[in-house]
Amino acid sequence: MTVAVGIGYDSHRFEDGRRLVLGGVEIPHERGLAGHSDADVLAHAITDALLGAAGLGDIGTHFPDTDPAYRDAPSLDFLRTAIGMAGGTIVNIDATLICEEPRLGPHRAEIEASVTGVTGSRFNLKATTNEGMGWIGRGEGMACMAVVSLELP
Ligand code: MG
Numbered sequence: 001m002t003v004a005v006g007i008g009y010d011s012h013r014f015e016d017g018r019r020l021v022l023g024g025v026e027i028p029h030e031r032g033l034a035g036h037s038d039a040d041v042l043a044h045a046i047t048d049a050l051l052g053a054a055g056l057g058d059i060g061t062h063f064p065d066t067d068p069a070y071r072d073a074p075s076l077d078f079l080r081t082a083i084g085m086a087g088g089t090i091v092n093i094d095a096t097l098i099c100e101e102p103r104l105g106p107h108r109a110e111i112e113a114s115v116t117g118v119t120g121s122r123f124n125l126k127a128t129t130n131e132g133m134g135w136i137g138r139g140e141g142m143a144c145m146a147v148v149s150l151e152l153p
Contacts, residue, residue, distance in 0.1 A: 002152045003091065006052025008045040010059075011143040022097065022104070023111040023125070024076040024118070029102045033142060036065035040075035042125075045146040046093055046115065047079045053150035054086035080118055088150040090121040095146040097127045100139050 018032030021040045033039035048059045056062070062085070063070055063078050083090065093115070097104055104111075104127040116123045130136035136143060 004053040004055070004088070004150045004152055006049040006054070006148050006150065008047065008049030008052065008059075008146040008148070009144070010041045010044040010048065011141055012039045012041045013141040014139065020102075021075070022107070024074065024114040025107060025111045027102060027104075027107055037063070037070050037073045037075050037078070041142050041144045042095060042097060042111070042115070042146070043075035043079050045144040046095060046119075046148060047075070047082045049093070049146040049148035050079070050082050050086055050090065050150065053148050054082075054088065056082075056085055076114070076118055079115075083119065086150060088152045090119045090148060091151050092149040093119060093121055093123040093146060095123070095125050095144060097125070097142065097144050098130055098136055099127075099142040100129050100132070100137060103127075 012033035012035050014031040015034035016031055020027045020029040020032040021038045023042045108125055112123050112125050
């Protein structure tokens with residue numbers, strides 16, 4: 001069995017009047033994330049990690065933010081499409097969301113269920129703050145890191 005591992009990183013700015021969507025789950029919050037699609041920073045990081053494991057480049061190549069077709073698009077669809085392209089089986093996903101607010105613990109189980117509904121894999125979601133430091137600490141946006149392990153055919 002050969003397992004390839006890919007890493008993904010993404011970040012988005014908070015913006016008034018936008019929805020906050022994480023792993024396909026809409027989280028109640030006074031601000032959402034800015035972006036061309038639904039700006040689902042978690043789905044983007046996982047998709048990039050999967051594309052990396054599969055040796056297929058990055059999310060911007062396959063789902064460019066200049067394409068009108070992806071305006072406000074649900075980013076879990078990007079992940080779904082990338083799974084089809086990857087050709088292997090995702091055996092594990094580990095991800096960390098980094099933000100000061102909102103507190104994500106109460107939403108963790110729902111987000112994990114939403115993502116695994118697409119991937120059919122193990123998935124562990126972690127959340128942390130940036131201890132008040134830098135742009136994340138000032139509440140300007142949210143970042144996500146993800147690692148995907150892909151069993152190759
Ligand atoms: Mg993104």
